[in-house]
Amino acid sequence: MTAQQLAQRHHIDTILSYAEGGQSATEFPETELIGRSWKRCISEYGLDPSQPRSARIVTQQTLREHQDSVDEFLNVARAGVEQLYGMISHLGYVLLLTDHRGITVQYLGDRRSDRRLRQAGLYLGADWSEQYAGTCAVGTCIAEHQALTCHRVDHFDATHISLTCTSAPILDPSGKLLAVLDISALDSPQARYSQTFALNLTQLYARMIEDAYFLRRxxxxxxxxxxxxxxxxxxxxxxxxxxxxxxxxxxxxxxxxxxxxxxxxxxxxxxxxxxxxxxxxxxxxxxxxxxxxxxxxxxxxxxxxxxxxxxxxxQPRIVSPRSAGTETFAADEQVPGLDRLAADDPVMRRTLGLAKRLRNRDVGLLILGETGTGKEILARAIHESSNRSKRSFVAVNCAAIPESLIESELFGYVAGAFTGARTKGMRGLIQQADGGTLFLDEIGDMPLQLQTRLLRVLAEGEILPIGADRPVRVNCRVIAATHQDLGQLIERGDFRADLYYRLNGASLKLPPLRQRADRLHVIHSVLDNLIAGGGLSAVRLRADAVSALLAYDWPGNIRQLVNALMFAEATCDGGEITANDLPEECVSDRMPPLENDLSATGPESTPLLNALHAHHWNISAVARQFGVSRPTVYRWMGQQGIILPRFLGRGDVSGR
Incomplete structure (x- = not known):
C-alpha cells in the first residue's frame, strides 16, 4: 500500500471514529464548523467516507444554464476575479467562482496542470456542493454562510486530503447567498496557518465584488x-x-x-x-x-x-452629451412624447427624467405600477421618442395569452411544426419586434418554462422558432411591466431571479392616480386625448364634475378614469359633463341634501314621480335636482316600480 493510500485509509478511519463518538481528540477536526459538516455528510446526506467520489463536472448545457442565471453578476465580478488570480497564480492556486448551488461558473487556472485539476474537480462546471462533494470549502461555505479554509484532512472525501481550499460567500443586496469565491491549490504545506493570508485575501475580494455588484444594481x-x-x-x-x-x-x-x-x-x-x-x-x-x-x-x-x-x-449617473451638436440626455431635455405624460408630480418627473436619459439605450426597463396606471402608455412613449420609433412597437400581454399558445405566439413556428399550424409558418411576436420595441406587459404571469427561453433571447439576441433547426437573430429593445411584487414571486419560486435582473436594467415607477399631485392635468389630458382620437364628442367638464373627479380615490387608476369620462360623455347634456353625469361610484360619497325628501335608498315614490313629471321625464334634469348621477335615478325607479311612459323615446328620457 502506497503512502497516499495509507493516508487516505487513516483519514477514513478518523471520520468514522468521529461519527461514532470516538475520543481521539487529536484526530478530530480543528474547528466546530468542520465537525458540523462531517456530521451532515454522514447523517443528512448519507455519504460514506470509504467510498470516495470522482469529481462531478456538469454538461455544457447545464453549465450554460447556471452561468445564465448569474449573467449580470459575472459581468461585474470578472474584473475582481482576474485581479485576484493575477495575485495568486504564481503561488500555485487556481480560482473558482461558483453560484449559490456550488456549480463552478468561472474558473482560472494553469493549463499546464489541466488534467490533474480536472481530475480533482478544480475546474469549470465542477459541482462542489456539500451534498455531493462532502466537506469542502465551497460546499461548507454555502451551508454555513461563512468564510473558511478547508485544509487538507478537513475534507470529507479522502481523495481531497492533499488540497487546501479557501472560500468566502458573496451575498446579494437582500442578504441572500449569490455566489462563492474560492482559491484552491492541489498541493499545500501541512500547517493550517499557511493559509491565513489566503483567507483574508479571499474575504477582501469577495467583499469588493459584492460591493461592486451592489453599486451596479x-x-x-x-x-x-x-x-x-x-x-x-x-x-x-x-x-x-x-x-x-x-x-x-x-x-x-x-x-x-x-x-x-x-x-x-x-x-x-x-x-x-x-x-x-x-x-x-x-x-x-x-x-x-x-x-x-x-x-x-x-x-x-x-x-x-x-x-x-x-x-x-x-449620485445617480447622468449621461452627458457625447459631443457638440449631438443629442443630449439631460433630465430637463424637452421630449414632447414623454413630457405630456405628467405635469408637476415629483415622482412622475423623476420617472420621466430617467426615461429620457435611457430612451436610446439598449438597457432593459421594468415599469412598475398598479393596474391601470398607464404602463403601456409610458412604454409606447419611450419607443416613439427613441431612435427605434420607425420600427414596430409590439405589445404582449403575458396574462392574456393562453399558456398553451404563448410559446408559439412569442417565438413563432416553421411550416408543419405541429398539427393545425399555418402552412407557411408564422413569425412570432419577438421577431415582429425586430429593430423596434417588445413590450411584455404583466411579465409576472409568464410561465417559468418560457422565462428560461426568454432569458436566452435576451442574453444571445436570437430565437429558435418551434420546429426550426437554426436560430434567427433579433434585435429588439425589451420593456417589461408588472403590477405584481416580483421579489415575492422570486421568493416563492414563481419567477426567475436572473430574468428579473436582466429585465431590470432600470425601474420606472408609476404612482397610482390617487397619489399624483397632477391629477387635474391627467384628467384634462385623458379627456383631450379621447376627444382628439374620436372616442368622444367635444365636451367640457363643469367645476362640480372636476371636484368630484379630484376627490375620488380611483382604485382602477387611469384606465378607470377613461371609462368614467366615456360614460359621462355618453350621458351628459349640452356638451357639458357635470357631477350628475359621472358613474355612481365616482360620486357615491356625496350625500344628497335632506330638503329633497330622500330616504335611505332614495326619494319616496311621490317626490320622485313629481320630479319626473315636472321635468317631463328628463332623467338628467331629475338627477341634477337630487344631486345624484343618472344611473342612480334609474336604480331608484327600478326599486319603486316606476316605468317610463311608452310614448317616450330614448332621446326624451336622456334629455338630448
Whole structure:
C-alpha cells in the first residue's frame, strides 16, 4: 500500500471514529464548523467516507444554464476575479467562482496542470456542493454562510486530503447567498496557518465584488456611503446604503446590514428604516453632504453609541452629451412624447427624467405600477421618442395569452411544426419586434418554462422558432411591466431571479392616480386625448364634475378614469359633463341634501314621480335636482316600480 493510500485509509478511519463518538481528540477536526459538516455528510446526506467520489463536472448545457442565471453578476465580478488570480497564480492556486448551488461558473487556472485539476474537480462546471462533494470549502461555505479554509484532512472525501481550499460567500443586496469565491491549490504545506493570508485575501475580494455588484444594481439611486475613516470613505467606504428621496434605506451591503440591524426583517414587516434612525441627523443633513465641505464628506454620530462615521453621497449617473451638436440626455431635455405624460408630480418627473436619459439605450426597463396606471402608455412613449420609433412597437400581454399558445405566439413556428399550424409558418411576436420595441406587459404571469427561453433571447439576441433547426437573430429593445411584487414571486419560486435582473436594467415607477399631485392635468389630458382620437364628442367638464373627479380615490387608476369620462360623455347634456353625469361610484360619497325628501335608498315614490313629471321625464334634469348621477335615478325607479311612459323615446328620457 502506497503512502497516499495509507493516508487516505487513516483519514477514513478518523471520520468514522468521529461519527461514532470516538475520543481521539487529536484526530478530530480543528474547528466546530468542520465537525458540523462531517456530521451532515454522514447523517443528512448519507455519504460514506470509504467510498470516495470522482469529481462531478456538469454538461455544457447545464453549465450554460447556471452561468445564465448569474449573467449580470459575472459581468461585474470578472474584473475582481482576474485581479485576484493575477495575485495568486504564481503561488500555485487556481480560482473558482461558483453560484449559490456550488456549480463552478468561472474558473482560472494553469493549463499546464489541466488534467490533474480536472481530475480533482478544480475546474469549470465542477459541482462542489456539500451534498455531493462532502466537506469542502465551497460546499461548507454555502451551508454555513461563512468564510473558511478547508485544509487538507478537513475534507470529507479522502481523495481531497492533499488540497487546501479557501472560500468566502458573496451575498446579494437582500442578504441572500449569490455566489462563492474560492482559491484552491492541489498541493499545500501541512500547517493550517499557511493559509491565513489566503483567507483574508479571499474575504477582501469577495467583499469588493459584492460591493461592486451592489453599486451596479443601485446605480440609478442615491448611495449613502460611509466609513470610520474620512480619508477612505470616497474610495473604499465600507458601508453602502441605497436610499430614496426621504432618506429611507432601500437596500444595503453586508457591512451596512450589520451596522443597522436586520433590515430584511423590518422590510418584511412593512417597515422601511430611515438613516435618521441610525445617525444623529436630520434629512437635510444628508442631502447637503456634497455642499458642506470641500471634500464632499460629512461626519455623523451613530445613535446610541456615539461612534463617528464619515459619509459621502454617490449620485445617480447622468449621461452627458457625447459631443457638440449631438443629442443630449439631460433630465430637463424637452421630449414632447414623454413630457405630456405628467405635469408637476415629483415622482412622475423623476420617472420621466430617467426615461429620457435611457430612451436610446439598449438597457432593459421594468415599469412598475398598479393596474391601470398607464404602463403601456409610458412604454409606447419611450419607443416613439427613441431612435427605434420607425420600427414596430409590439405589445404582449403575458396574462392574456393562453399558456398553451404563448410559446408559439412569442417565438413563432416553421411550416408543419405541429398539427393545425399555418402552412407557411408564422413569425412570432419577438421577431415582429425586430429593430423596434417588445413590450411584455404583466411579465409576472409568464410561465417559468418560457422565462428560461426568454432569458436566452435576451442574453444571445436570437430565437429558435418551434420546429426550426437554426436560430434567427433579433434585435429588439425589451420593456417589461408588472403590477405584481416580483421579489415575492422570486421568493416563492414563481419567477426567475436572473430574468428579473436582466429585465431590470432600470425601474420606472408609476404612482397610482390617487397619489399624483397632477391629477387635474391627467384628467384634462385623458379627456383631450379621447376627444382628439374620436372616442368622444367635444365636451367640457363643469367645476362640480372636476371636484368630484379630484376627490375620488380611483382604485382602477387611469384606465378607470377613461371609462368614467366615456360614460359621462355618453350621458351628459349640452356638451357639458357635470357631477350628475359621472358613474355612481365616482360620486357615491356625496350625500344628497335632506330638503329633497330622500330616504335611505332614495326619494319616496311621490317626490320622485313629481320630479319626473315636472321635468317631463328628463332623467338628467331629475338627477341634477337630487344631486345624484343618472344611473342612480334609474336604480331608484327600478326599486319603486316606476316605468317610463311608452310614448317616450330614448332621446326624451336622456334629455338630448
Amino acid at each position: 443601485y446605480r440609478n439611486q442615491v448611495i449613502f456611503r460611509c466609513d470610520a475613516s474620512r480619508e477612505f470613505v470616497q474610495v473604499n467606504g465600507q458601508y453602502l446604503f441605497a436610499i430614496d428621496e426621504a432618506g429611507r434605506v432601500e437596500a444595503s451591503n453586508t457591512a451596512g446590514r450589520a451596522l443597522i440591524g436586520d433590515m430584511p426583517r423590518q422590510k418584511a414587516m412593512g417597515q422601511k428604516p430611515g438613516l435618521t434612525q441610525f445617525f444623529e441627523c436630520q434629512l437635510e443633513d444628508i442631502w447637503s453632504i456634497p455642499f458642506d465641505q470641500d471634500d464632499q464628506v460629512r461626519a455623523f454620530r451613530r445613535q446610541g453609541s456615539g461612534d463617528t462615521f464619515f459619509a459621502a453621497l454617490i
